[in-house]
Amino acid sequence: MKNHNLFLTPDYRYRLPESNFKKLILSLIILLSFVHVAAQNNINISGTVVDDQGEAVIGASVVAQKSKNGTITDVEGNFKLSVRSNDVLTISFIGYITQTVPVSGKNNIVVTLKENSMLLDEVVVTGFGLAQKKASVTGAISSVGAQELAHAKSVTATGALVGKLPGVNFRQDNGRPGAAPNIQIRNMGTPLIIIDGVQKDSGNLNNLDFNDIESVSVLKDASAAIYGMQAANGVVVITTKRGQKNQKLKVNVNGYYGWQLPSNYPKPASAEDYLAAIIQTETINGTPRTVTKEEYQKWVDRVDEDHTSFDWYKYIWVSAPQSYINANVSGGTEKVRYYLSLGHIDQEGNIRGFNGFNRTNMQSNIDIDITNRFKVGVAINGRIETTDNP
Numbered sequence: 001m002k003n004h005n006l007f008l009t010p011d012y013r014y015r016l017p018e019s020n021f022k023k024l025i026l027s028l029i030i031l032l033s034f035v036h037v038a039a040q041n042n043i044n045i046s047g048t049v050v051d052d053q054g055e056a057v058i059g060a061s062v063v064a065q066k067s068k069n070g071t072i073t074d075v076e077g078n079f080k081l082s083v084r085s086n087d088v089l090t091i092s093f094i095g096y097i098t099q100t101v102p103v104s105g106k107n108n109i110v111v112t113l114k115e116n117s118m119l120l121d122e123v124v125v126t127g128f129g130l131a132q133k134k135a136s137v138t139g140a141i142s143s144v145g146a147q148e149l150a151h152a153k154s155v156t157a158t159g160a161l162v163g164k165l166p167g168v169n170f171r172q173d174n175g176r177p178g179a180a181p182n183i184q185i186r187n188m189g190t191p192l193i194i195i196d197g198v199q200k201d202s203g204n205l206n207n208l209d210f211n212d213i214e215s216v217s218v219l220k221d222a223s224a225a226i227y228g229m230q231a232a233n234g235v236v237v238i239t240t241k242r243g244q245k246n247q248k249l250k251v252n253v254n255g256y257y258g259w260q261l262p263s264n265y266p267k268p269a270s271a272e273d274y275l276a277a278i279i280q281t282e283t284i285n286g287t288p289r290t291v292t293k294e295e296y297q298k299w300v301d302r303v304d305e306d307h308t309s310f311d312w313y314k315y316i317w318v319s320a321p322q323s324y325i326n327a328n329v330s331g332g333t334e335k336v337r338y339y340l341s342l343g344h345i346d347q348e349g350n351i352r353g354f355n356g357f358n359r360t361n362m363q364s365n366i367d368i369d370i371t372n373r374f375k376v377g378v379a380i381n382g383r384i385e386t387t388d389n390p
Contacts, residue, residue, distance in 0.1 A: 049077045049093075063089070065088045142166055149213055158183055158206050190202065193235075212341050213239070215239045216236065216239075246333065251328075252330075260320045272309065339363070342361070360384045
């Protein structure tokens, strides 16, 4: 057996066995070959990134998936990058939909990024009726959009807002079908209601189908001063849905069916129990009797219909049904935008056959651009409503 020893000479140089030295040289040659081939496949490309309006996108990220090289666009939306001829570019920027573009040997590439509506900043409607980014508004303004309202299981628009607006209080006076809670801002009283720029009252707000509302903004401080003394208790600004320019026909259908369950309904006292309480009170207080023993016995024996207590407990729903359906269409061209909606809600009361509520809503918003400076709009809201009370 032949032994190969690795040792240091006085000048501290390594000496490798001849076979290992040949392997090292061969490995270096193969590695250099791969690097040379890779360098030959790399090409220098340039390109431009713009938005759907043709404006340059500054600071967009451009990354090659295979070569892992990357850069960002300059103030004119241009970029330069060394990539492989068969590479794929990934272009991304905040607020836009990320796109992938194959290089395919091209030396110049133009990429158009489209806005991602799901990532746009939340906007609020100020007292001047203008939509602004929420982050840029310094006043005390709360807002809620159509996406949150669409999942509401309420009969009224005010009920759909409960729990969604900080600083806004809601109080339900009664549980009758169709009843709406009272709205107050910071317990200051009834606020001013503005619907599509027109002053209304809370009744008009509750007559709206909550699915026809695009946004709700609540002005709590000096931002409401433009409306004068009427806005001393704050302002609720409602904007209904409208069609968008160059929007394809869009149809939406939304509905639900459910049951309302009373948390507790104690069995009411009968007429004889009520009369017994009166007799007991008069006996303890020593006051003259208003109910004779004979009269009381007639109620106990239920001698006729006039002396039979009506049992309301038999007419209480174990679960009162409630249903809702809404269908709307929207769209637009370069000159005309439209939104049409039809909805119906039916709510049974907890007293079977004695109370209930149903309403059918219609909403129509049409906007027409006659010229660049002259526009015409038509907004129609109608309802048919029936309320039954015992």
